[in-house]
Amino acid sequence: MTKFSAVLLATLGASFVLPAAAQFAKPEDAIKYRKNALFVMQQNFGRVAAMAGGKAPFDAKVAAESAAVAEFAAKLPWEGFGPGTDKGDTKAKSEIWTEKAKFDDYAHKLQTEMAKLTVAAKSGSLDNIKVAVNAVGGTCKSCHDDFRAK
Numbered sequence: 117m118t119k120f121s122a123v124l125l126a127t128l129g130a131s132f133v134l135p136a137a138a139q140f141a142k143p144e145d146a147i148k149y150r151k152n153a154l155f156v157m158q159q160n161f162g163r164v165a166a167m168a169g170g171k172a173p174f175d176a177k178v179a180a181e182s183a184a185v186a187e188f189a190a191k192l193p194w195e196g197f198g199p200g201t202d203k204g205d206t207k208a209k210s211e212i213w214t215e216k217a218k219f220d221d222y223a224h225k226l227q228t229e230m231a232k233l234t235v236a237a238k239s240g241s242l243d244n245i246k247v248a249v250n251a252v253g254g255t256c257k258s259c260h261d262d263f264r265a266k
């Protein structure tokens with residue numbers, strides 16, 4: 117084994133055994149991380165949603181780029197919901213940790229619909245984008261209804 121692949125394996129191994137919460141120095145960092153990831157996601161999704169809703173002029177290139185960033189950002193927040201991150205500057209409800217399978221399902225559904233939005237945006241069809249925006253928005257809403265305090 118080369119030195120490089122040994123280091124690579126050690127790094128990959130470590131990333132699988134570390135609990136998610138240990139990837140942050142303190143719970144506040146995890147909370148900040150997930151909120152910032154969700155903010156970046158929402159800003160990019162919102163830009164595409166504004167075009168779909170006729171509130172912003174349709175720009176196919178901006179829509180495609182924004183959707184791709186939103187899709188990527190949608191992968192990030194979840195590691196910030198580790199154990200011990202339920203208290204602090206957050207609207208996250210405690211049910212996130214007691215009904216984790218349901219929360220994880222919503223997180224996966226969001227990512228699936230975000231991937232479809234990227235495909236729709238790349239197609240350049242505003243009609244396709246509208247359908248995908250509605251599907252993504254539905255996943256945002258159902259998770260907020262169950263798991264975000266008002």
Ligand code: ASC
Binds near residue numbers: 158162165252
């Ligand atoms: C957004 C945003 C949400 C969702 C939701 C869809 O842009 O910030 O929380 O869409 O409003 O119903």
